[in-house]
Amino acid sequence: MGCWGATAGGERHVFDGLAYLLAAASPRRSGDELAGLAAASDAARVAARYALADLPLRIFLDEAVVPYEADEVTRLILDTHDPAAFAPVSHLTVGGLRDWLLSHEADGAALAALSPGLTPEMVAAVSKLMRNQDLIAVARKRRVVTAFRSTLGLEGRLATRLQPNHPTDDPRGIAASTLDGLLNGSGDAVIGVNPATDSVPNAMALLHMLDELRERYAIPTQTCVLTHVTNAIEIMRRGAPVDLVFQSVAGTEGANRGFGVDLAILREAREAALALGRGGPSGEVMYFETGQGSALSAEAHHGVDQQTLEARAYGVCRTFKPLLVNTVVGFIGPEYLYDGKQIIRAGLEDHFCGKLLGLPMGVDVCYTNHAEGDGDDMDGLMTLLGVAGVHFLICVPGADDIMLNYQSLSFHDVLALRSMLGLRPAPEFEAWLERMGIAEPGGAIRPPPLAQSSLLQLARDHG
């Protein structure tokens, strides 16, 4: 285990171990303070960045922050590392990688070619040397395109997950929120429900309801009930219409065990979903959620900072070729991200790290009522992510998730964002919106009054 030092502000700072150096170089956040990993002072934090900037990238191939023998996520990361893709940057330091990523020669194609050569730890390390502006500028260059019934991630496009949750899973209530979202142009990434009751029969009932609704109106999108992966396997065995298999994942084997999953069960679920043949030829049938702090929460963080572990969760995601991944950045709570400033920074880090590793990275721009944040902070983060080219954002009616008791974006927020930045929905979905009279020819979304809408029958069926 190495030991690194740097002199800053006339004082010598020493960082014992790679994991501690990464933690100390991280922007201040409550989760690292809770774990006892944060830099002792602001000066120590910057000193750690000096030391981190001089580290050769290769060190992350030689030294694991979570032991190889003890953790299958580490084994996955190192065993699937692509040395040929890494070769163009293998001589660089972490600081050198930062400069190269920002250079004009590092265009979309170069970044895409590099992705398999980067490990999550390298990506996390370089993000700690980048300002918010840098995270946006580099992520913006890295488009990741995925496809099921809709094509997501194209230049100039911004997709949304329509999240029509209901505290008792009332199908009529879920249909009402879905209708509201569709009328506002939401749902091109997925119509995805978090069930209040995590049981197989309940999830099957919701899946049938959503699938019938999608078929009836020929909506070019996907549906998903975000139930545990083991439930999804059983649901597929029983023949219910599963487009996407969902699972929350984290960056260590122990934290994944806390979620009740391992790599083998994820592999099994993906194979079962592929066998249904519902998706496109790209085989993108998985949907993952992640969030900084989940490993600490599961007491499985191995003394590693929460942002590095979050990037390792993306290492898990990418091996399963997902259609969608999102961080639930402000959901985990103020003990991990205390306020709007920390949530915004983490949202940009997560998006950057996911994209650089090649993921179709979305964000749940959100906050809880015990965090020091509000809608103004979310306005900021959503706009920054729009500029950064985020794959998709999550929307709920009026920004108020009445089941999970937190605030995400509203359908209106994304209407405004699309207008302000000239971002359009997925092309197949956009054409559908035009056919339904929700979007004008050429793309501007103008939600029609329900009474005059071609979706009025949906309201009658479920009202």
Next chain:
Amino acid sequence: MAELPAPDPRSDPWARLRQATRARIGLGGCGDALPLREVLAFQMAHALARDAVHAPLDVAALEAVLHPYAALRARSRAADRGTYLRRPDLGRRLEAMDAAEGPFDAAFVLADGLSATAVQRHAAAVFHAALRRLPGWRIAPPVIATGARVALGDEIGARLGARLVAVLIGERPGLSVPDSLGVYLTFDPRPGRRDSERNCISNIHTAGGLAPELAAAKLAWLMREALSRKLTGNGLKDDADPAALAAPTFALPDG
């Protein structure tokens, strides 16, 4: 400023759909943005939720409604609200507590948690109703705990020599309900108990949630089961059917 008028429900086709959900659907628009009426309603709901998170527990008022039972006081190592929110570990550890002579079959801890408002409004009702359903039990004096997380009850229960501890605690406020109470029941409480070793009754409030009287019925049922089977957590949950307990036709085990 007075509240802005809502649209006339007779001309609003969303009215029927709203019967199926509290979600903020059919809000209309002003350009791409929400109408001001909705913006202010949302801000008010958020303000009420934040006030609930940050409001201190009025301990004296809670002591008064616990009468005739004299309450003990306990506080965690989270000295202020900011520390409490940042450091859940400190909220799980006891700083100081009044003593009482045990042993007891059960102890009730009334803990501020993330909504003192919830504890202020509903905890005493649940406590009194549960006690009426537990005749003959040796019950510790109720403990009012501040700066408390659920696991603080483990140390409190151990200090009192209680075989069971029920922590009545304010849940994280949502926009629609800022005063929801939760109850966590733990057999053989002591520091280090895992969440999987507890049973939880959540969503206790009077705005369409589980009514305090029904919550007390469920709690008393769980407490009897826990003592007779000497466990709480996953093993107990498997057998208990909360839906049947909550159903209006359910006959209470003893009246």
